[in-house]
Amino acid sequence: MSRRRHSDDSDEKLTVYTTLVGLLNARNYNFGGEFVEAMIRQLKECLKVNMYNQAVHLVRFLSDLVNCHVIAAPSMVAMFENFVSVTQEEDVPQVRCDWYIFAFLSSLPWVGKELYEKKDAEMDRLLSQTESYLNSRYLDCLWSQIQKLKKDRWQERHILRPYLAFDSILCEALQHNLPPFTPPPHTEDSVYPMPRVIFRMFDYTDDPEGPVMPGSHSVERFVIEENLHCIIKSHWKERKTWSDCLTQDLEKPKPKFVREVLEKCMRLSYHQRIIDLVPASFSVLSPANPVCMYKYADESNRSLPGYTVALCLTIAIKNKASNDEIFGILKDVPNPNQEDDDDEGFSFNPLKIEVFVQTLLHLAAKSFSHSFSALAKFHEVFKTLAESDEGKLHVLRVVYEVWKNHPQMIAVLVDKMIRTQIVDCAAVANWIFSSELAHDFTRFYIWEILHSTIRKMNKHVLKIHKELEDTKARLARQHKRRDSDDDDDDDDRSTDREDGPLEEQIERLQEKVESAQSEQKNLFLVIFQRFIMLLTEHLVRCETGGIDVFTPWYKSCIERLQQIFLQHHQIIQQYMVTLENLLFTAELDHHILAVFQQFCALQA
Amino acid sequence: MCSADTLSVLRSDSYVDLSQYRDQHFRGTRYDQERLLRKSCTLYVGNLSFYTTEEQIHELFGKSGDIKKVIMGLDKVKKTPCGFCFVEYYARGDAENAMRYINGTRLDDRIIRTDWDAGFKEGRQYGRGRSGGQVRDEYRQDYDAGRGGYGKNVQCQ
Numbered sequence: 001m002s003r004r005r006h007s008d009d010s011d012e013k014l015t016v017y018t019t020l021v022g023l024l025n026a027r028n029y030n031f032g033g034e035f036v037e038a039m040i041r042q043l044k045e046c047l048k049v050n051m052y053n054q055a056v057h058l059v060r061f062l063s064d065l066v067n068c069h070v071i072a073a074p075s076m077v078a079m080f081e082n083f084v085s086v087t088q089e090e091d092v093p094q095v096r097c098d099w100y101i102f103a104f105l106s107s108l109p110w111v112g113k114e115l116y117e118k119k120d121a122e123m124d125r126l127l128s129q130t131e132s133y134l135n136s137r138y139l140d141c142l143w144s145q146i147q148k149l150k151k152d153r154w155q156e157r158h159i160l161r162p163y164l165a166f167d168s169i170l171c172e173a174l175q176h177n178l179p180p181f182t183p184p185p186h187t188e189d190s191v192y193p194m195p196r197v198i199f200r201m202f203d204y205t206d207d208p209e210g211p212v213m214p215g216s217h218s219v220e221r222f223v224i225e226e227n228l229h230c231i232i233k234s235h236w237k238e239r240k241t242w243s244d245c246l247t248q249d250l251e252k253p254k255p256k257f258v259r260e261v262l263e264k265c266m267r268l269s270y271h272q273r274i275i276d277l278v279p280a281s282f283s284v285l286s287p288a289n290p291v292c293m294y295k296y297a298d299e300s301n302r303s304l305p306g307y308t309v310a311l312c313l314t315i316a317i318k319n320k321a322s323n324d325e326i327f328g329i330l331k332d333v334p335n336p337n338q339e340d341d342d343d344e345g346f347s348f349n350p351l352k353i354e355v356f357v358q359t360l361l362h363l364a365a366k367s368f369s370h371s372f373s374a375l376a377k378f379h380e381v382f383k384t385l386a387e388s389d390e391g392k393l394h395v396l397r398v399v400y401e402v403w404k405n406h407p408q409m410i411a412v413l414v415d416k417m418i419r420t421q422i423v424d425c426a427a428v429a430n431w432i433f434s435s436e437l438a439h440d441f442t443r444f445y446i447w448e449i450l451h452s453t454i455r456k457m458n459k460h461v462l463k464i465h466k467e468l469e470d471t472k473a474r475l476a477r478q479h480k481r482r483d484s485d486d487d488d489d490d491d492d493r494s495t496d497r498e499d500g501p502l503e504e505q506i507e508r509l510q511e512k513v514e515s516a517q518s519e520q521k522n523l524f525l526v527i528f529q530r531f532i533m534l535l536t537e538h539l540v541r542c543e544t545g546g547i548d549v550f551t552p553w554y555k556s557c558i559e560r561l562q563q564i565f566l567q568h569h570q571i572i573q574q575y576m577v578t579l580e581n582l583l584f585t586a587e588l589d590h591h592i593l594a595v596f597q598q599f600c601a602l603q604a
Numbered sequence: 605m606c607s608a609d610t611l612s613v614l615r616s617d618s619y620v621d622l623s624q625y626r627d628q629h630f631r632g633t634r635y636d637q638e639r640l641l642r643k644s645c646t647l648y649v650g651n652l653s654f655y656t657t658e659e660q661i662h663e664l665f666g667k668s669g670d671i672k673k674v675i676m677g678l679d680k681v682k683k684t685p686c687g688f689c690f691v692e693y694y695a696r697g698d699a700e701n702a703m704r705y706i707n708g709t710r711l712d713d714r715i716i717r718t719d720w721d722a723g724f725k726e727g728r729q730y731g732r733g734r735s736g737g738q739v740r741d742e743y744r745q746d747y748d749a750g751r752g753g754y755g756k757n758v759q760c761q
Contacts, residue, residue: 267663269712367658368674408659415670452670 014057015064015110019163022068026173032070036062036176047184052099052193059103062178063111068163069170073118075178076111077126080104084126086183087133095192095602100183101130105146112146113154194569194602246281251442251552255285260444263287267408290406294362296355306355309333313359323380330356330381348390356385357398361413368412375416382422392427397436407445414449418456425457425523433530442556447563450527454568457523461516468509475502521575524568528583531561532592539589549591558595565599573603619704623719629732630722640722645672645699646692648721652677653712653750654685664711665691669698675729681736687751688731688738690724714750 025032039062046055062079065071086092086100104126108115116123127150134143149156163170245255266274266287278286295301296310312329321329335349356378364374375382386392396414403409417423431437432450440446478498535557542549565572572579584596622641630637649661658674665671670693677688693699699720707718733742735756744755753759 264663268660270657270660368662369658369676372673408663412662 014061015067015160016162018061018064018068018070019166021065022070022163022170022173023166025068025070025176026169029174029176032173033176036065036071036178040179040181043181044184050189050191056103056106060107060110063107066111066114067161069173069175072175072177073115075176077115077119077122079178079181080107080115080126081122082180082182084129084133087129089186092186093190093192093603095194096186096190097133098602099192101133102142105130105142108146108154109149109156110159112149113156116150116154194566243281246284249552250284251556253552256442256552258282259285259287263407263444266290288405290409292362292365293402293405294365295358295401297362305336306333306351309355310359313356314363317360317363323378326356326378326381327384330385348388348394349385350390350394353385353391353394354398356381357395358402361399361402368409371409371413372416375413375420375422379420379422382417382420386422389427392423393431393434396423396427396431397434400431400436404440407443411445411449411452415452415456418453425453425519426526428453429523429526429530433527433534442553447560451567454523454527454564457520458568458571461513461520464509464512464516468506468513471502471506471509475499475506478502520571521578524564524572524575525578525583527564528561528579531557531564532583532588535561535592536589539591558591561592562595562598565595569599569602572599576600576603617704619707620700625719627722629728637722641720643696644720644722645694645696646690646721646723647699647702647718648688649691650688650717650719651714652685652687652689652716653714654687654752655750656685656712658689660711661689661691665702665706668701668706669693669695673724675724677731677738678729679736680730680732686731686737687741690721690729691718692724712750 021032021035025035039058043055043058043062046052046058062071063076066073066076083100083104087097089097112123127146130143242258245258248255250256250259262274262278262285265277271287271289274286275283296304296307301307309329309332313326316325316329330352333349333352333355336351337349360374360378361371364370382395386395395417399413399417400410403413414423414428418425418428429450432441432446437446482498535554538551538554538557539549579596580600584593586593588596622638626634626637647665649665652661658676661674661676662671665674671691672694673690673692675690675692676685677690678684679686691699691702693702703718703720706716708715710716731737731739731741733739733756735742737752737756741751742756745758747754
């Protein structure tokens with residue numbers, strides 16, 4: 001049997017396979033025994049090589065084998081006792097304990113009932129030990145669910161249980177005892193999974209009978225969005241259940257959810273389709289028509305500074321002007337920040353940036369490809385205008401002004417501008433936290449852009465690092481080749497000459513790596529710094545005004561901060577000392593400091 | 605019980621395998637073409653509606669990874685979209701995930717099909733049918749509102 005492959009399947013099919021194993025075990029006791037032993041071996045192996053997702057699945061599989069009369073319930077309880085005992089271990093990372101508790105709890109929807117029926121005293125003890133371990137953990141969500149499940153006497157209504165149909169056969173089967181299973185000890189190389197950030201939009205009271213939402217693994221999220229598209233399309237008739245969205249503050253989770261989903265639906269289709277689909281009463285939740293907003297559009301704007309230059313530029317670009325010609329036209333644009341124009345002519349001039357970027361993006365508005373071509377063609381102009389940090393920030397501001405109705409376009413333009421080095425990652429971070437974007441701060445597209453920016457930075461560092469390692473390897477191979485050559489005429493000078501270019505390259509790459517890592521660290525520091533400023537401002541305002549801190553905006557914000565930590569924990573781990581000494585110091589408001597402290601606890 | 609052949613099916617990743625299609629206009633040997641297909645980051649996407657936009661394609665295919673470029677397939681005469689495109693990713697793994705999870709799903713209410721492409725070259729963005737669109741739209745007999753109605757030969761009758 002290809003046990004390994006079966007174990008790779010999703011949890012949905014798990015009970016089908018366990019039923020099959022149950023039936024086979026009823027026919028052939030030895031098969032059942034061998035199967036269980038093989039599963040335990042595989043579980044041990046997975047834990048040794050840090051394959052935790054696989055391991056959780058195996059634990060669930062084993063639990064369900066209890067339901068299929070393959071494994072005796074008391075021996076399963078014994079294994080869970082060993083899992084929960086991990087919380088008593090000393091000097092181990094908290095994430096290790098978290099994982100074992102998670103593995104225990106997450107199997108209970110399958111086997112809680114059976115284990116309670118056979119060993120209720122032991123299970124009570126386990127659950128109370130678990131409770132005292134879980135005080136303020138990210139596992140809160142799962143703990144609440146299990147508590148509720150227990151209150152409902154372990155009645156679980158979502159999992160398909162085919163073995164029930166074969167009860168008459170299975171109840172005759174002889175069961176096996178699990179061999180005693182001790183969690184493999186913690187080693188220096190052990191890496192435990194971080195708690196997953198699961199965007200919970202509904203309170204448990206909203207849908208007590210419903211299934212647990214899957215986490216934000218990329219494929220599952222894709223499936224969810226597709227499903228939601230269908231659900232909303234076919235369930236719009238049930239307006240009554242959704243209509244409470246309309247009376248709520250639009251920042252509350254439910255209406256926000258609907259708005260964001262409609263926006264995503266629009267991205268996959270087109271604006272008019274959504275307008276046709278959405279009932280008139282819900283139109284306040286509909287996405288904006290993704291049109292370009294060109295400020296120099298018609299004659300009524302001719303009093304705007306830069307209007308005539310914009311007209312000139314438009315004509316020039318339509319006539320396939322070169323970068324130099326564009327520079328020529330822009331030279332005449334006055335700098336509102338200065339009395340006289342700079343002698344060099346290219347210091348930060350926001351008006352130049354505004355006129356050029358507005359005009360170009362408007363001309364290239366037709367499609368992504370048109371806009372990308374425009375960025376490529378006039379790359380030189382962009383680079384020059386955006387040379388300074390203020391320049392970069394202003395370019396981003398103008399992009400937003402032009403395309404604020406089309407978040408998807410903003411995202412792809414920002415991506416392109418980073419990749420072509422018109423702006424850098426820190427500029428994007430600063431722009432996201434700027435006052436101009438404050439109104440959009442809780443919209444999903446902003447976080448798509450920020451996380452995409454961080455990912456690009458991370459990939460960049462890895463890429464250069466790999467180049468460095470590859471070059472070092474080449475040098476090593478070169479040395480090895482030379483050493484194995486039996487050449488009496490070996491000349492010290494010639495070997496130096498051979499090594500020279502590679503060694504130079506290595507030195508250059510080393511510098512490049514350090515500079516990239518420094519840029520990466522700076523990016524995170526900027527993000528954390530801006531979060532702290534933003535949140536502190538809110539907290540102070542609430543305190544002095546005597547209003548409740550926990551507005552929907554605040555909840556969203558503080559959790560976005562948590563998300564940064566959890567989603568990029570590996571990189572951030574390198575900066576703990578700096579973060580502690582520079583940013584997350586004791587003077588910080590305790591609400592904000594708590595997020596940092598919780599994260600530290602996960603590293604311990 | 606189970607033979608090794610049956611079990612090997614459980615381990616296959618068939619969605620990523622090469623299809624039978626080979627571009628007849630490819631300059632080079634079959635071997636060259638297959639080598640390029642096996643390491644390609646570019647996908648051909650077919651059965652699109654003529655009205656499907658680059659933006660929609662970017663949104664859907666962006667789910668499996670960062671997209672480097674989308675090139676819309678155009679009618680050679682009209683220079684308007686004619687129902688196919690190329691999607692190029694930065695990383696092969698992202699393209700593979702598109703083959704696994706996006707191939708065979710819907711876009712604009714049509715089941716789209718993805719296949720490996722040896723790499724975009726200038727000229728390959730044009731349909732190769734006699735009328736300017738894709739070959740398949742020359743000869744088909746059915747009425748397809750998203751692809752210009754009846755096939756070209758039917759229209760000319």
